[in-house]
Amino acid sequence: MIGLVLVVGLPLLAALAGLAFLVVPDRVRAAQVAVGGAAVTWVVTVNVAVPRLGDADPVGGSWGHAWGNLTAPALSFALRADSMSAVLLLLAATVALLVQIYSVAYLAEDPRYPSYAAIVSLFSASMAAVVVADDLFVLLIGWEMMGVCSYLLIGHYWERSDARDGAAKAFLMTRTADIGLLIAIIVLGQAVDSYRISDVLDAVAAGELSSATITVTALLILLAAVGKSAQVPFHTWLPDAMPGPAPISALIHSATMVAAGVYLVARMQPLFAESEAATIVLGLIAVVTMLIAAAFALAQDDLKRVLAWSTVSQLAYMFAALAAGSVVAAIGHLLAHGAFKALLFLAAGAVAHSVGSTAFADMGGLRRPMPWTFWTATLGLAALSGLVPLSGFFTKDAVVGAAYDAAHGEAGPAPSWLGWLIVVAAFVTAALTAAYATRAWRLVFAGERRGTAEAHEAPDLMRWPMVALAVPTVLMGVAVVEPGWLAGSEAEPVHAWVVVLSTVILAVVVGLTWVLGNTGDPATRLGPLRPVLAREFYIDDAYDRIAVRPTFRAVGVVLRSDRDVVDAYVRGASYSAMTASRLLRWAQNHNVQTYVTVAVVGVVVAAVLAGVSAG
Amino acid sequence: MPLVWPLLLSAALFGIGVYGVLARRNAVLALMGVELMLNAANVNLVAFDVWFRDVLVTGQVFTLFIIALAAAEIGLGLAIVLRLFRTYGHVDVDRLGGEPASVPSREEAER
Amino acid sequence: MSTVEVLFLLLSFLAIGSGILVVTTDHLVHAALWLVVTLGSLAGCFLLMTAEFVAWVQVLIYVGAVVVLLLFALMLTRAPTGPDSATSTRNRPVAIFAGVVTTAVLGVVLVDGFRGERIDVEGEPAGAAQPVGDAIFRHWVLGFEVVSVVLLTALIGAIVLSRRDQPRGEVAERPPEGSG
Numbered sequence: 001m002i003g004l005v006l007v008v009g010l011p012l013l014a015a016l017a018g019l020a021f022l023v024v025p026d027r028v029r030a031a032q033v034a035v036g037g038a039a040v041t042w043v044v045t046v047n048v049a050v051p052r053l054g055d056a057d058p059v060g061g062s063w064g065h066a067w068g069n070l071t072a073p074a075l076s077f078a079l080r081a082d083s084m085s086a087v088l089l090l091l092a093a094t095v096a097l098l099v100q101i102y103s104v105a106y107l108a109e110d111p112r113y114p115s116y117a118a119i120v121s122l123f124s125a126s127m128a129a130v131v132v133a134d135d136l137f138v139l140l141i142g143w144e145m146m147g148v149c150s151y152l153l154i155g156h157y158w159e160r161s162d163a164r165d166g167a168a169k170a171f172l173m174t175r176t177a178d179i180g181l182l183i184a185i186i187v188l189g190q191a192v193d194s195y196r197i198s199d200v201l202d203a204v205a206a207g208e209l210s211s212a213t214i215t216v217t218a219l220l221i222l223l224a225a226v227g228k229s230a231q232v233p234f235h236t237w238l239p240d241a242m243p244g245p246a247p248i249s250a251l252i253h254s255a256t257m258v259a260a261g262v263y264l265v266a267r268m269q270p271l272f273a274e275s276e277a278a279t280i281v282l283g284l285i286a287v288v289t290m291l292i293a294a295a296f297a298l299a300q301d302d303l304k305r306v307l308a309w310s311t312v313s314q315l316a317y318m319f320a321a322l323a324a325g326s327v328v329a330a331i332g333h334l335l336a337h338g339a340f341k342a343l344l345f346l347a348a349g350a351v352a353h354s355v356g357s358t359a360f361a362d363m364g365g366l367r368r369p370m371p372w373t374f375w376t377a378t379l380g381l382a383a384l385s386g387l388v389p390l391s392g393f394f395t396k397d398a399v400v401g402a403a404y405d406a407a408h409g410e411a412g413p414a415p416s417w418l419g420w421l422i423v424v425a426a427f428v429t430a431a432l433t434a435a436y437a438t439r440a441w442r443l444v445f446a447g448e449r450r451g452t453a454e455a456h457e458a459p460d461l462m463r464w465p466m467v468a469l470a471v472p473t474v475l476m477g478v479a480v481v482e483p484g485w486l487a488g489s490e491a492e493p494v495h496a497w498v499v500v501l502s503t504v505i506l507a508v509v510v511g512l513t514w515v516l517g518n519t520g521d522p523a524t525r526l527g528p529l530r531p532v533l534a535r536e537f538y539i540d541d542a543y544d545r546i547a548v549r550p551t552f553r554a555v556g557v558v559l560r561s562d563r564d565v566v567d568a569y570v571r572g573a574s575y576s577a578m579t580a581s582r583l584l585r586w587a588q589n590h591n592v593q594t595y596v597t598v599a600v601v602g603v604v605v606a607a608v609l610a611g612v613s614a615g
Numbered sequence: 616m617p618l619v620w621p622l623l624l625s626a627a628l629f630g631i632g633v634y635g636v637l638a639r640r641n642a643v644l645a646l647m648g649v650e651l652m653l654n655a656a657n658v659n660l661v662a663f664d665v666w667f668r669d670v671l672v673t674g675q676v677f678t679l680f681i682i683a684l685a686a687a688e689i690g691l692g693l694a695i696v697l698r699l700f701r702t703y704g705h706v707d708v709d710r711l712g713g714e715p716a717s718v719p720s721r722e723e724a725e726r
Numbered sequence: 727m728s729t730v731e732v733l734f735l736l737l738s739f740l741a742i743g744s745g746i747l748v749v750t751t752d753h754l755v756h757a758a759l760w761l762v763v764t765l766g767s768l769a770g771c772f773l774l775m776t777a778e779f780v781a782w783v784q785v786l787i788y789v790g791a792v793v794v795l796l797l798f799a800l801m802l803t804r805a806p807t808g809p810d811s812a813t814s815t816r817n818r819p820v821a822i823f824a825g826v827v828t829t830a831v832l833g834v835v836l837v838d839g840f841r842g843e844r845i846d847v848e849g850e851p852a853g854a855a856q857p858v859g860d861a862i863f864r865h866w867v868l869g870f871e872v873v874s875v876v877l878l879t880a881l882i883g884a885i886v887l888s889r890r891d892q893p894r895g896e897v898a899e900r901p902p903e904g905s906g
Contacts, residue, residue, distance in 0.1 A: 590711070592708055592711065593645070593817055594817070601823075607831050617842075618843035618844060619836065624738040627833075628741065628742065628768075630828045633825045635748065635749035636821075637821035640813050644749075644754070644812055650792060651764065661777045661780055664777070665775045671865050675779065675780050675858055679779075683787070689796070696799055696803060700802070706805075709815055
């Protein structure tokens, strides 16, 4: 329990200490506090998490028992760590440490580095809180704090309007979806008479909740997860969050925060297991998202946007695995994706640091000047495409395998048609993934050097985290094949036909894309489809018309009523004061005639009044 | 004759005088309004005295005093108006009290 | 109606009419001249009310001195002489109101108090020179003296006020101008 508290509390302390450097600007000290805090947290996390891996019993504890009354159950600061929490804690702590080290070099010239580092520490604390929470409200607090940190960090370069807009969009969309989580928590609390996750799951296992409650709650939780993990229909904020610094995209928008949605559904999997309706919705959302996101990635002109859509698509893989009923496959892919996508974003940051922008038009031919970046990014892209024997292959294979089992009715609540749908969609998406990965690889590293900036290799502090992430990118696959690495996982057989089929698809697609790339950007072969994909089916424009513009109109009404109704009183007060003063000014306008007039009229009026009152 | 006639005459003249003081732009014309008011008072006094057949002839004596005082007052008043004219260059009651103009004195004009 | 009354009515309408013209005419100098008419007709009214001495003093001093003084003042202040030289200020509506209400109040009070009273103009003249002079120098002599002092003060004041400013130190050095 102490360890769990430390895992949450240490980064929090580092964040608070980092705030001191906002008052007294000291880059070096701020970096020391941030990186040191992350390092100490990592050590503590290893100590806490490693014993919990595999089949070990979960540990936990709680403090306090507050604010309960007759109608509402009590809240308590309850934490619990089982093997799923353990692996996620390790992922989060490792990536956070590497990102902090990387940021020291990436933001070497940024005057706002101290606040950035403090907020990253705060984010680490929030993610840890979400992962080890046993009380639903502790989870909610961590969840919302992550949203706040994401907003602050996306908007780090707040001079840029796209950064400000992207931050606001991310925050508003995820907050809107979080209503689902809040309502679900309240409903569950009322139904189970406790806010503890362990109590809720026990109640579900014991069959104490009605199926209506389970379905509604599952759908609400799905809503929040869909928002946080940028799935359809809340998928449009993630690419627009790319104006944030590249290490933030690596930490938040690939490895941890967006994965929190997957974690939430995985943690609440027993609810989904009991509700076929929620599982079908989950599966359909996953299928649609993985296909369209991969298609969008193919048409983008900006490296980070390609990676963002790729993240959305890979998250959909994880949700598909959950729909097929396999938590193990989902968490496995989450870990592998966390490693290689973080690596790819850090590499994108290195490229941006080198050529000054993230647009493909400024890149090209970077293989020679940036060898380390080239090799680590190649490994990352290969893992993304599922090349044997890198980690991505094994985890994607596990997802397909789970869907195949569901299609044969062997596991979970998913109907078999959903299982087949997921299998087909997974293969199509794998093809699209290979295509856009190859295109990106070619546009960045091969060919002629476009753009004018002098390309240089990344500095040391940026290079070593990338190398460090390359290791799990390669080796993680071996780890997740091992039986029992996660509680409840058996040895996943590697289906031979999946291996053959996916390798064939990979080879064909990579070759095709390479050949098409010989005559310019392969995406131009998409023809008239390309602008539609680049504009992401105009979904954002639809959202703008449905939601954003009416909101602004309402804002306009409020502003106008404040100005014309409320302010009218204020202005009226000043106007009447000025008019009164203008009238009173006559008493001193140095015009003798005025004085005499006033005197005469006064006497006359007095005489009339005297006469009237006396007579 | 009915007493009321001279009384009404005096009331009318007084009102006309009040209008003259309050509405005229030239200061000298305002003083003419004052003269009308004084005359109205005189008519009033004489009418009452004749009606009353006062032994001390109070009303008419007061009228004579008023005439004398009116003469004194108009002399001083017009001296003040002259002074105003020398300071401001005009005797417009609306503009008096504002910016003093520089009216050249006779010495400066001859220089 | 007796002759006196008819004449009195005529003269009073003349006085009121010319009084209105004094305060409403556009020509500056015409205003002064209409004032002469007003004061003259008032003198006539005094005569008709048998106040002879007052009437002649009115003519002498008011018409003779005061109006001349007003005309001199108009000249010394370089008053314009054409039409539109005697305009009214923005106070006009208020002034009309004040004048009308004043007249109304006074008229109502006086008529209410003295309705039906008559002045006896047939008998002894009430304002012959001898009884008035008697009354002044017997009963009102103190007031008479005070009024003389006031006149003297006013005379001195007017002279002082209308003197041109002379810088003090230069009086001895400057040669006297012209005939002085």
